[in-house]
Amino acid sequence: MKIGIIGGGAIGLLMGAYLAEEHAVTIVTRSEGQAEDIRHNGIHLVKDGQEYIKKVEAAPISVQSLNDFDLIVVAVKQYALEEIVSVLEGTNSSLFFVQNGMSHVELVKRLSHDKTVFVGVVEHGALKTNHHTVVHTGVGLVKVSAYQQNQWNFPITSNADFPIVYEENPHDMLTKKLVVNAMINPLTAVLGVPNGDLLNNGYYKQLFDSLFEEISGLLQIEDYNGMKVHIESICRKTARNYSSMLRDIQEQRPTEIDSILGYVLKVAAEKNWRAPITSSLYLMVKGKE
Ligand SMILES: NC(=O)C1=CN([C@@H]2O[C@H](COP(=O)(O)OP(=O)(O)OC[C@H]3O[C@@H](n4cnc5c(N)ncnc54)[C@H](OP(=O)(O)O)[C@@H]3O)[C@@H](O)[C@H]2O)C=CC1
Numbered sequence: 001m002k003i004g005i006i007g008g009g010a011i012g013l014l015m016g017a018y019l020a021e022e023h024a025v026t027i028v029t030r031s032e033g034q035a036e037d038i039r040h041n042g043i044h045l046v047k048d049g050q051e052y053i054k055k056v057e058a059a060p061i062s063v064q065s066l067n068d069f070d071l072i073v074v075a076v077k078q079y080a081l082e083e084i085v086s087v088l089e090g091t092n093s094s095l096f097f098v099q100n101g102m103s104h105v106e107l108v109k110r111l112s113h114d115k116t117v118f119v120g121v122v123e124h125g126a127l128k129t130n131h132h133t134v135v136h137t138g139v140g141l142v143k144v145s146a147y148q149q150n151q152w153n154f155p156i157t158s159n160a161d162f163p164i165v166y167e168e169n170p171h172d173m174l175t176k177k178l179v180v181n182a183m184i185n186p187l188t189a190v191l192g193v194p195n196g197d198l199l200n201n202g203y204y205k206q207l208f209d210s211l212f213e214e215i216s217g218l219l220q221i222e223d224y225n226g227m228k229v230h231i232e233s234i235c236r237k238t239a240r241n242y243s244s245m246l247r248d249i250q251e252q253r254p255t256e257i258d259s260i261l262g263y264v265l266k267v268a269a270e271k272n273w274r275a276p277i278t279s280s281l282y283l284m285v286k287g288k289e
């Protein structure tokens, strides 16, 4: 299969490295400089202290660069999507969005009127260290769902090195990941702690419980206990990791807060509900940004 990946960031490079085992992969970058670097060096994937080199194509983004792929993985941050809307509209390829948060859903809905669109949740941890190197910091899986139920023909198959799980309901899949990110990311970004501290510090745990109470009510999470156990297990599994939002703050990059807590606050406003903890955390992250 011919796979294009827009965004040579942590997730774009990680997916590119694994998919290059079985597919012809092109990384579609913002700059010619990064494309040149990737063409010359390949993607360097670092896993368990070993470095693997994967040969891929790379090209800077343009409408022409995106036609005739079997699938284009859209791996830019939420706030960068606006810049590439016209390119996405212009392509004849199927699209796969992997963003955290919910702001992309309106765009996905619109694009799915005339093309096949998939949404996904990436449960891997990845860290980019230069233009062509990515460290696989946490091995997980990718969940994928077709945005329109009648468009079910995802062109990538699962394998042991890079497992893919198919989900029936895109909304439930995205909501489950949203709650995880809405809980862990802002709290760790404001408190400046690794994920595990949210459970290990009794005071932070009280805050975690109150935030969960508020968000699960707002989003009408049916399986309250199951969802809480799920988030706590992610905190334990990633106990020593710094969340992506905390890393964004530390490295003075924009965060994805608008598409995570911003979305929760939009739901609160539509219902005319108060969400004092969520709105305080939103303002604190925006202030730090
Ligand atoms: N990192 C992780 O562990 C995880 C990330 N995710 C999600 O995956 C998505 C991507 O995250 P991540 O890879 O970490 O982000 P990064 O910031 O590492 O990468 C984003 C990439 O997109 C590129 N980009 C931005 N605008 C354009 C454009 N107009 N054309 C082409 N490329 C562009 C950036 O290029 P440039 O550097 O030149 O600006 C950058 O290389 C996010 O929504 C995140 O929430 C989900 C789970 C885990």
Ligand SMILES: CC(C)(CO)C(=O)C(=O)O
Binding pocket: 100, 180, 181, 184, 185, 195, 234, 238, 241, 242, 243, 244, 245
């Ligand atoms: C699951 C979690 C919270 C892991 O850190 C994550 O997705 C992130 O940091 O964005």
